Amino acid sequence: MENYDIAVIGSGPGGYVAAIRAAQLGYKTAIIEKYDTLGGTCTNVGCIPTKALLDSTHHFSEAQHKFNEHGIKLNQIELDFQQMYKRKAEVVSKNTAGLDFLMNKNKITRLKGTAGFVNNSTLKISNENETIDLTAKHYIIATGSKPSTIPGVEIDKQRIITSTEALSLKELPKSMVIIGGGVIGVEMASIFNRIGTQVTILEYADNLISTMDNELGKNLHKILKKEGIDIRLNLGVYKAENLGSSAKVLFKDKDGTENELEAEYVLVAVGRKAFTKGLGLENTGVEVDERGFIKVYENNQTAVSNIYAIGDVIGGAMLAHKAEEEGVLVAETINGQKHHIHYDRIPGVVYTWPEVASVGYSEEYLKKNNIPYNVGKFPFSASARARASMDMDGFAKVLVDPKYGEVLGVHVIGARAADLIAQGVIAQEYEITAEDMFRISYAHPTYSETLKDAYLIASGQGAINI
Numbered sequence: 001m002e003n004y005d006i007a008v009i010g011s012g013p014g015g016y017v018a019a020i021r022a023a024q025l026g027y028k029t030a031i032i033e034k035y036d037t038l039g040g041t042c043t044n045v046g047c048i049p050t051k052a053l054l055d056s057t058h059h060f061s062e063a064q065h066k067f068n069e070h071g072i073k074l075n076q077i078e079l080d081f082q083q084m085y086k087r088k089a090e091v092v093s094k095n096t097a098g099l100d101f102l103m104n105k106n107k108i109t110r111l112k113g114t115a116g117f118v119n120n121s122t123l124k125i126s127n128e129n130e131t132i133d134l135t136a137k138h139y140i141i142a143t144g145s146k147p148s149t150i151p152g153v154e155i156d157k158q159r160i161i162t163s164t165e166a167l168s169l170k171e172l173p174k175s176m177v178i179i180g181g182g183v184i185g186v187e188m189a190s191i192f193n194r195i196g197t198q199v200t201i202l203e204y205a206d207n208l209i210s211t212m213d214n215e216l217g218k219n220l221h222k223i224l225k226k227e228g229i230d231i232r233l234n235l236g237v238y239k240a241e242n243l244g245s246s247a248k249v250l251f252k253d254k255d256g257t258e259n260e261l262e263a264e265y266v267l268v269a270v271g272r273k274a275f276t277k278g279l280g281l282e283n284t285g286v287e288v289d290e291r292g293f294i295k296v297y298e299n300n301q302t303a304v305s306n307i308y309a310i311g312d313v314i315g316g317a318m319l320a321h322k323a324e325e326e327g328v329l330v331a332e333t334i335n336g337q338k339h340h341i342h343y344d345r346i347p348g349v350v351y352t353w354p355e356v357a358s359v360g361y362s363e364e365y366l367k368k369n370n371i372p373y374n375v376g377k378f379p380f381s382a383s384a385r386a387r388a389s390m391d392m393d394g395f396a397k398v399l400v401d402p403k404y405g406e407v408l409g410v411h412v413i414g415a416r417a418a419d420l421i422a423q424g425v426i427a428q429e430y431e432i433t434a435e436d437m438f439r440i441s442y443a444h445p446t447y448s449e450t451l452k453d454a455y456l457i458a459s460g461q462g463a464i465n466i
Helices: 013-024 040-045 047-065 081-105 183-194 214-226 320-334 363-368 384-389 417-429 434-439 449-458
Strands: 002-009 029-033 109-112 114-117 122-126 131-141 145-147 175-179 198-202 230-232 236-242 247-252 258-263 265-268 272-274 307-309 348-350 355-360 374-379 395-400 407-414
Touching: 002 013, 013 029, 013 040, 013 081, 013 131, 013 320, 029 131, 040 047, 040 081, 047 081, 047 183, 131 320, 175 183, 175 247, 175 258, 183 198, 183 214, 183 348, 198 258, 214 230, 214 355, 214 363, 214 395, 214 407, 247 265, 307 320, 348 417, 355 417, 363 407, 374 449, 384 449, 395 449, 407 417, 407 449, 417 434, 417 449, 434 449
Parallel strands: 002 029, 002 131, 029 109, 131 307, 175 198, 175 265, 198 230
Antiparallel strands: 114 122, 122 131, 145 272, 236 247, 247 258, 348 355, 355 407, 374 395, 395 407
């Protein structure tokens, strides 16, 4: 029987961060992972490899469409699909090696196997070689999520695939239908469209990335359509079939008209579900809700006082950085520290190009709840930095309380929006006013100046550069 202070089940962003913080605080810590590599979905088949391919395909697209205007002439531009995927794998490998280093550095015991609770205080860990029992004073469940699907669409991992299989294709597909126009759907669409795949997005809602401010989705729709992606909204997919060398999707539009599309692959990107298979929660007092997510209460504690849960497995925003924050919160809570997460101040990012990023309230939310606000919106087309880089699509939009100047929401679609949004998070976290935000000095020329002018507009001062 092995004994620990804290045992973390799952090594994704939430799990490995929780383990590191626990070890830093002096706890004897173990991390349990069933796969050969640490890092979970994000590092192995999610965030990291997706960003590697997004960057590679972005460079390829830039070389095709913009290099001439920059005065860079290439005789021939050729895509090496295998090398592109090989580089992706190398990026993943270096990241997982980095996690191995961090585990060793922090003296965290790494245990390989599938963990299942025997009761509230004991785990059984099984792998191909052995089964061991483990006890810990505290457990942190960080088992993450898996892709979900919709009725009538069975993921066979051959022709009807998820982003996981798309990241391991052997050859460049000629065509692909993507079910779902959320974050994963539009990122996958960008990757394959840039390298020549004929891509169609089928989305149930009336807007892309429908959980974000509507203007972001509408603007992204225009940009992706201009790049050649076929986007169809207000559609209900009800069936998908593997045809052998291709797949077919059947769907209805809003007036009930039936349609079908055939492509080499159908990629399902309709969301994710909690992964709790084999955890043995039925042997504990841990509760799950009607959708299968683990129920947590104050400080991410489950109904069992010594068992906590974090990240995708508890639902909410399925973001790596949200899981990381929860991992730190739980480790510090066990340590007796007071830690609080403002969930409405966690940013969301879409890594298309231009990038899309958002934090705080959307304009739709403020309208629905009758909350007064001022809008400040500044286009990237009026940015000197954006003109210099030929990245003039998009805008920075801020929503501000008209009475006190509190920043209620920041929404950016444009070059480096993923980095710019950190400024909006700071403004909200420390309740800095819009006037404070436009009075500080911004380096020139930078993309961040779009936010300065947006704050000026929202405050009634008037933008300087438009």
